[in-house]
Amino acid sequence: MKSLAAIILAAGKGTRMRSKLVKVMHPLAGAPLIEYPLTAAQEANASQIIVVIGHQADALRDFFADRKDIAFALQEEQNGTGHAVACAAPHLQGFNGNVLILCGDVPLTKTETLRDLLQRHEEQRATVTVLTASLDNPFGYGRIIKNSSGEVTAIVEEKDATPDQRAVREINSGIYCVAANFLFDAVSRLGKDNAQGEQYLTDIIRMAVEQGLSCAAHPIADPLEVMGINDRVQLAEAEAVMRKRINEKHMRDGVTLRDPAASYLDRGTLVGRDTVIGPGVHISGRSEIGEECLIEPGAIIRGCRIGNRVVVKAGSVLEGSIIHDDVSIGPMAHLRPGTELLEKVKIGNFVETKKITMGKGSKASHLTYLGDASIGSDVNIGCGTITCNYDGVSKHRTVIEDGVFVGSDVQFVAPVTVGRNSTIAAGSTVTEDVPPDALAIARCRQVNKDGWRKNRG
Known part of the structure; x- marks a missing residue:
């Protein structure tokens, strides 16, 4: 298996938490939310871990001051998930393996699930593999669009989706494995032609397909593993x-x-x-x-x-x-x-x-x-x-x-x-x-x- 690095997206404020504390530092069973994807990345054998920080950046740096295995990339303006990954790129110059992209507010993903994702990525010889789940009510999530062969051809966000695309129940978890040599070139060319006016990381799927590269999905049985934390009810x-x-x-x-x-x-x-x-x-x-x-x-x-x-x-x-x-x-x-x-x-x-x-x-x-x-x-x-x-x-x-x-x-x-x-x-x-x-x-x-x-x- 190729060498592995991990990028954890943790720059957002978390407005719906209604808190002075940045979202990823809210405690969950005795540890801040971000501790869970960090541990999962380590247990998945990521040799380098970059945490993308923004709001209350110093609070995260101080909390992890004794963790020499973590590097921090600052996203001063939150211009989307694609922009966040681009902010981490300088820390991985010359890296030619796979990059595991995780979300700092998704704490329930098991290490075994990430290992299965990496294995599927290798077996499919994919350039991009996305972790997916099927929901009875997928409202608010990006939808996974596939061709007749089962390959992923696009991820469409809720606000940009057509009625037919909104009917799709398979959703994007926000967790990916991507070939590094493709990833950083792709995020450097992302545009903002979408309802949010942001650089969507999901657009790398379209870019890969346009280049004739393979994009795969790895569905999981338990959607709770990819539940994001947006408010205190979900916490x-x-x-x-x-x-x-x-x-x-x-x-x-x-x-x-x-x-x-x-x-x-x-x-x-x-x-x-x-x-x-x-x-x-x-x-x-x-x-x-x-x-x-x-x-x-x-x-x-x-x-x-x-x-x-x-x-x-x-x-x-x-x-x-x-x-x-x-x-x-x-x-x-x-x-x-x-x-x-x-x-x-x-x-x-x-x-x-x-x-x-x-x-x-x-x-x-x-x-x-x-x-x-x-x-x-x-x-x-x-x-x-x-x-x-x-x-x-x-x-x-x-x-x-x-x-x-x-x-x-x-x-x-x-x-x-x-x-x-x-x-x-x-x-x-x-x-x-x-x-x-x-x-x-x-x-x-x-x-x-x-x-x-x-x-x-």
């Missing part, structure tokens, strides 16, 4: 399709989803075998979840690495955290970024953590805030404990060493260090370091006044 429809694909792959790989239609696992999420995920769970930020975990209903997990046999109970929120094996979290716990829980830690209901490490076997079972702290192994944190980490100007750390027992309703006023195997009495406000093996009591002595109630007043 939601595409999201439902993508999430169904994602969820089915996880289930086939050994993950149980109690209610797949109500499970929201973003693109890039990794889940180990025999993990069970309840309804209403949201997992995003390329989170990784190990084997034999239980994620109960309503949990939200963003950007976390979770080990094996972890239980995340209902309603808990985990962000930017590292969870080791055999940990139990929740219900209704909140792990904020920078949290790391080692093996067999227990975080109970209404416990909040932030920028802490918690050693093996330690637990905080109820109603606790632990922030900016290093907590050792086998530590018991009593109900209502707070690490007072902020003095109004700066954050300070609390260090609690191995084997410490902390009673209920304790405040640690950081910076403070609690030595190993010490005990903190309930109700204490700890403002000074506590030595190892000590008992710290930092509270007022109780005073009982006999008969006070009777004598009052």
